[in-house]
Amino acid sequence: MTDAPPSLDQDLRRLEEIVRTLEDDDLALESALHLFEEGVGRLKAAQARLGEAETRVMQVLKDAESGELKTEPLGG
Amino acid sequence: MSGMEEAWSVTRLSRTIKRRVEDDFPAVWVKGELVGVKRYPSGHWYFGLRDAEAKVDCTMWKFAAARLTAPLQEGTEVFVLGTANVWEERTALRFNVTQVLPASGVGAQAQAVEQIKQRLLADGLLDPARKRHLPPFATRIAVVTSIAGAAVRDIITVAARRWPGVELLVINSAVQGDGAPAELVEALEVVSRLEGVDCCIIGRGGGSKEDLAAFNDEAVCRAIASCPVPVISAVGHEVDVTLADLVADVRAATPSQAAEFALPDRRDVAARLAALRAAFLGRMLDQVSLRQQRLQRTRDRMGSALLDRLRGAERRVLLARGRLAPALARHARRPGVRLTQLEARLTPGIQRRLERARATIAQCSAQLDALSPLAVLGRGYAVPRRSDGRVLRHTADFVPGTPFTLRITDGSIAARVED
Numbered sequence: 374m375t376d377a378p379p380s381l382d383q384d385l386r387r388l389e390e391i392v393r394t395l396e397d398d399d400l401a402l403e404s405a406l407h408l409f410e411e412g413v414g415r416l417k418a419a420q421a422r423l424g425e426a427e428t429r430v431m432q433v434l435k436d437a438e439s440g441e442l443k444t445e446p447l448g449g
Numbered sequence: 450m451s452g453m454e455e456a457w458s459v460t461r462l463s464r465t466i467k468r469r470v471e472d473d474f475p476a477v478w479v480k481g482e483l484v485g486v487k488r489y490p491s492g493h494w495y496f497g498l499r500d501a502e503a504k505v506d507c508t509m510w511k512f513a514a515a516r517l518t519a520p521l522q523e524g525t526e527v528f529v530l531g532t533a534n535v536w537e538e539r540t541a542l543r544f545n546v547t548q549v550l551p552a553s554g555v556g557a558q559a560q561a562v563e564q565i566k567q568r569l570l571a572d573g574l575l576d577p578a579r580k581r582h583l584p585p586f587a588t589r590i591a592v593v594t595s596i597a598g599a600a601v602r603d604i605i606t607v608a609a610r611r612w613p614g615v616e617l618l619v620i621n622s623a624v625q626g627d628g629a630p631a632e633l634v635e636a637l638e639v640v641s642r643l644e645g646v647d648c649c650i651i652g653r654g655g656g657s658k659e660d661l662a663a664f665n666d667e668a669v670c671r672a673i674a675s676c677p678v679p680v681i682s683a684v685g686h687e688v689d690v691t692l693a694d695l696v697a698d699v700r701a702a703t704p705s706q707a708a709e710f711a712l713p714d715r716r717d718v719a720a721r722l723a724a725l726r727a728a729f730l731g732r733m734l735d736q737v738s739l740r741q742q743r744l745q746r747t748r749d750r751m752g753s754a755l756l757d758r759l760r761g762a763e764r765r766v767l768l769a770r771g772r773l774a775p776a777l778a779r780h781a782r783r784p785g786v787r788l789t790q791l792e793a794r795l796t797p798g799i800q801r802r803l804e805r806a807r808a809t810i811a812q813c814s815a816q817l818d819a820l821s822p823l824a825v826l827g828r829g830y831a832v833p834r835r836s837d838g839r840v841l842r843h844t845a846d847f848v849p850g851t852p853f854t855l856r857i858t859d860g861s862i863a864a865r866v867e868d
Contacts, residue, residue, distance in 0.1 A: 381586045381718070388725045395732030398739055405736045412729050419722050423715060425614030430605055432596065432619045435639055442642060447596065447619050 384419040388412060460537075467535035470542065474533045476571065478564065479505075479544070480552060481529070486521045488514075494521060498529060498544065507531065509546040517549060526552035528560065530567060558662070565667045566692055574674045574696055581679040581698045586718075587647035587711050589616045591678070593636040596621045599654040600683065600704035607708035612715055618643060624653035629663035637672040649676055650707045651693065652683030664691035673697055683707035826858040833864070 379387070391412045394400065400408075432447040457465075481498035488494050492511030497504050507529065509521075521527075531546040550563065569575050590608070594600045601619055608615050622636040623629040633651070640649050651673065653664075663669060664684050673680050673696045682697035683704040694700040701707035826832065833841040833853045841853055849868040854861045 380588075382584070385718075385721065385725065388729060392725065392728045392732055395729070395736055400736065402740065405733070409733050412733070416722070416726055416729065422614065423719055423722060428605065428609040428613050429616045430619065431616065432621065433591075433639055433643065435635075442639060444618065447601075447617075 379415070379418065381419055381422045384415045384422075388415050388419070391415075459540075463535070463537045463540040466540060467537055470533050470535050476530060476532050476547070476567065478528050478530050478567075481505075481527065483521055483523060483525050483527055486523045488520070494546075496521060498527075505544045506541070507544045507546050508534075509549070513547045521549060528552055562665045562692065565665065565670070566695070568667065569670055569674075569692065569696060574670070579674075579698075583679050583681070583699060583711060584647045586713060587612075587615060589618065589643075589645050589647055590711055591640040591643055591646045591649040592617055592619045593622055593633065593640060593649060593651040594619070594653055594704070595624045598624065600624075600652055600685065603654070603703070603705040604650060604683075604708045607705050608712055611709065612712035615712060618646065623663075625656060625660045625663060630666035630669050633663055633666070633669045634672045637669075637676055641675075641677050646678050648679045648681060648711055650681045650683055650701075650704065650711060651697070652681075652701070652704050652707060653685060654704065655685035658689060661689060661691050664693035667692075669693060670696045681707045681710055826856065832856040 391408050394408060395405065430447045431444040433442055433444050435442055479498060481500050484497040484499055484504070486494070486496040492514060494509040494514050496507050496509070498507050499505070528550045529544070529546045530548040531544045534543050534545045535541070536543055550560070566575070573579065592601060592604055594604075596619060605617060608617060620636040620639050622632040624633070637649075637651070640646065653660075661684055664682070670692045673682070673693055679698040680696075681699045681701050682691070682694045683701040683706065684691050684694060685703045690700070699707075699710055701710050833847075833855050835841060835846075835851070835853050841847060847853075847866045849866050851866045853864055853866070855864045
């Protein structure tokens with residue numbers, strides 16, 4: 374459902390793919406360098422996501438008349 | 450009415466009856482008394498079901514009988530679920546039973562639940578193929594429960610421990626009582642309108658069997674089935690499975706477990722990431738050392754090729770020198786060569802002498818210049834000479850009538866001695 378820029382899942386999958394590709398001894402140097410660059414970027418992104426520390430708990434309220442939804446911090 | 454010419458075959462009659470009976474015959478629950486119960490070695494059961502007015506022959510095939518919790522007892526009151534079938538060979542009607550529940554001890558509520566289950570089943574909502582997978586890394590989770598209950602606190606606690614970066618969107622709903630089903634349905638409708646939600650947890654903490662009634666409600670079950678994101682049911686009652694549990698994509702025993710299912714453990718992911726990093730850097734190093742090895746091999750090959758060439762050239766030079774040496778020695782002994790060598794040695798001496806001579810000449814010519822008669826003539830003197838060139842120095846030399854030339858500084862003039 375999330376369509377945010379590459380999710381952690383996508384980063385991890387791509388990293389696994391990169392590792393598999395790097396196992397190929399006949400990989401072109403150019404490709405290896407590109408993969409290295411990309412891999413480092415994705416490792417950083419994944420690490421950053423892992424470091425997100427704040428759990429946000431919101432309550433979704435529905436307006437009785439308009440039916441519109443609004444969110445506010447739960448217990449806030 | 451048809452004539453005798455068009456008389457039907459018995460087979461046609463039987464098939465027509467079969468079709469008329471079976472087509473669109475709904476699965477129905479029938480209440481009656483079991484009579485003439487027989488179990489065959491094949492595993493199929495045959496029995497009659499009757500009430501005060503009528504009787505119907507029934508079959509229960511092996512696969513359906515396998516789900517019986519107890520053998521069928523002659524004379525007991527039961528509810529059976531089945532459809533009408535016609536056995537063509539005898540044109541005999543049989544009620545084909547797929548489920549049997551004892552009528553005594555079955556509460557009205559349980560029967561109702563069972564009937565709802567059959568309807569959900571008939572609509573394919575309990576089909577295992579419908580079950581959706583949970584996303585591996587949920588970032589936004591909808592939670593449908595009572596904000597006053599323990600379930601929401603448990604979920605928040607587990608989420609904060611396992612995957613702190615998550616956002617929980619809580620939709621408050623009553624989870625027990627008469628109003629609960631309608632509120633749950635409405636809450637699920639809210640979930641379907643939320644954006645970016647990865648999955649939904651619907652549930653409550655533990656309670657009595659009656660407290661769980663809302664999670665057996667048909668409308669609630671259908672709302673769960675039509676939820677656009679995967680639903681985890683978390684009704685805190687491990688013994689009883691509610692219909693909501695059956696419809697949900699994933700069943701958790703408790704709200705805490707639902708949060709565990711919904712979210713990965715950060716430590717696991719950190720370990721996976723660390724392993725990936727190590728593998729990634731390792732493979733990268735492999736790639737580099739692979740190239741280093743190739744380079745070294747190439748260098749070695751180039752080096753030895755060059756050395757081979759150098760050695761070849763050296764050998765040829767030595768060979769040539771060996772052959773040239775005697776020839777050179779011979780050459781040096783020839784006289785022409787020695788002359789050339791002498792000349793080379795003499796040249797500097799000659800040069801010096803020439804220089805000296807040139808200087809002397811220059812000096813002499815300056816002295817000669819000073820002594821020149823022309824220079825005297827330049828001061829106004831003149832030299833008279835006879836035609837034979839003899840200079841006339843004395844008056845006796847000047848015989849009247851004698852011609853002579855007078856040399857002056859810039860030329861000669863013809864002259865004659867007068868009387």
